[in-house]
Amino acid sequence: MSVFTDTAFDDHERVLFCSDAKTGLQAIIAIHSTALGPAAGGCRMWNYASDAEALHDVLRLSQGMSYKNAMAGLHFGGGKAVIMKTSDFNGSDALFERFGNFVDTLNGDYITAEDVGMTVQIMQTIARTTKHVTGLPTAGGKAGGDPSPKTAFGIFCGIEAAARFKLDRHDVSGLSVAVQGVGHVGYHLCKLLVEAGASLKVADIDDARVQRICDEFGATGVAPDEILYQSVDILAPCALGAILNRTTIPKLQTAIIAGGANNQLETLEDGQRLADAGILYAPDYVINGGGIINVACEYDGDIGDEGVTQLVAEIGPRLTGIFEEAARKGEPTNVIADAQARQIIAAAD
Helix, strand or coil, X not given: CCCXXXXXXXXXXXXXXXXXXXXXXXXXXEEEECCCCCEECCEEEECCCCHHHHHHHHHHHHHHHHHHHHHCCCCCEEEEEEEECXXXXXXXXXXXXXXXXXXXXXXXXXXXXXXXXXXXXXXXHHCCCCCCECCCCCCCCECCCCCHHHHHHHHHHHHHHHHHHHHCCCCCCCCEEEEECCCHHXXXXXXXXXXXXXXXXXXXXXXXXXXXXXXXXXXXXXXXXCHHHCECCEEEECCCCCCECCCCHHHCECCEECCCCCCCECCCHHHHHHHHCCCEECCHHHHCCHHHHHHHHHHHCCCEHHHHHHHHHCHXXXXXXXXXXXXXXXXCHHXXXXXXXXXXXXXXX
16 A cells, blocks of 8 residues: 555645554545645545555545635635544544544644544544534534535535536426435435425435435435436435446436535546536536535634525536536536636645
8 A cells, every 4th residue: 555656646745644552543634735724624434445445535535625625715725534444443432532633633734524424423522632623513503513414505506507507497396316325415415306396216325214215205215226327317426436437427317417425436537428428517526515615614613504505505606607618618527627626726835
């Protein structure tokens, strides 16, 4: 396992390997860029097949956070952390407190938050040993708490923008949407879509989650290995990444891909494959920026919940601008978004 030869390494500023025999903690913190400010990004807890897989994931995710924060207009750089669920993983408070210790050694250069596998309660535990943590409970209309509802709202705004651009529809009423992954973000997205009149097909590796969505929202459950290939107006990937590639793209039956999963494209070339197939792709780190906007406002403490909602709503117009530029230049939307993000970061160096 080598950091510098990993294909996801992109001149990352710092990579910290965190190990603690007493608690069993094994984690990696990757800081991609602090050009715009301290590196902000969630901590993912996952059962990785290998250390190399965990390293590759955290490198890709941290770069994506640099781009996400830049495109959201935040004064934060990009970072990410992963906690590896080993065979003897116990998830004790002591383990998460120890992770907080490691975060604290970075002296505010990395600000952690909730991501896949984590909860608000775990973030509270981490906060015992570092102040550089967000996603904590809040009250009185202040920004904070679980960022997933804001992430879902941003995705919904992005879906509406994509439907206007690609389908000439003013809203999603009557449209069909396939949602892959109905955890925290996926659940809230499904609620927004159904309230707006869309019909749903859903899948998740957790059958109970699927049943909940079907019971509450009248959705149709689909097998996890079939959800990508449903004949729908919109596909919303809200699980893990690298699901759009040379194998899956030829089998897609949708006009739009707009979902919350990070790193949906397996390679940069897959953006061109989608464009060639006539599928409009909403770049993931743009459409799923609602959560980090909430995190940033919580950390700064200068904008309340209503103000956060207004900032998240700007994701729709931001995506429309990307769609229009891509159409004008005849380039894939991911290429346009990457170029815009790099330009913002370079201007700050």
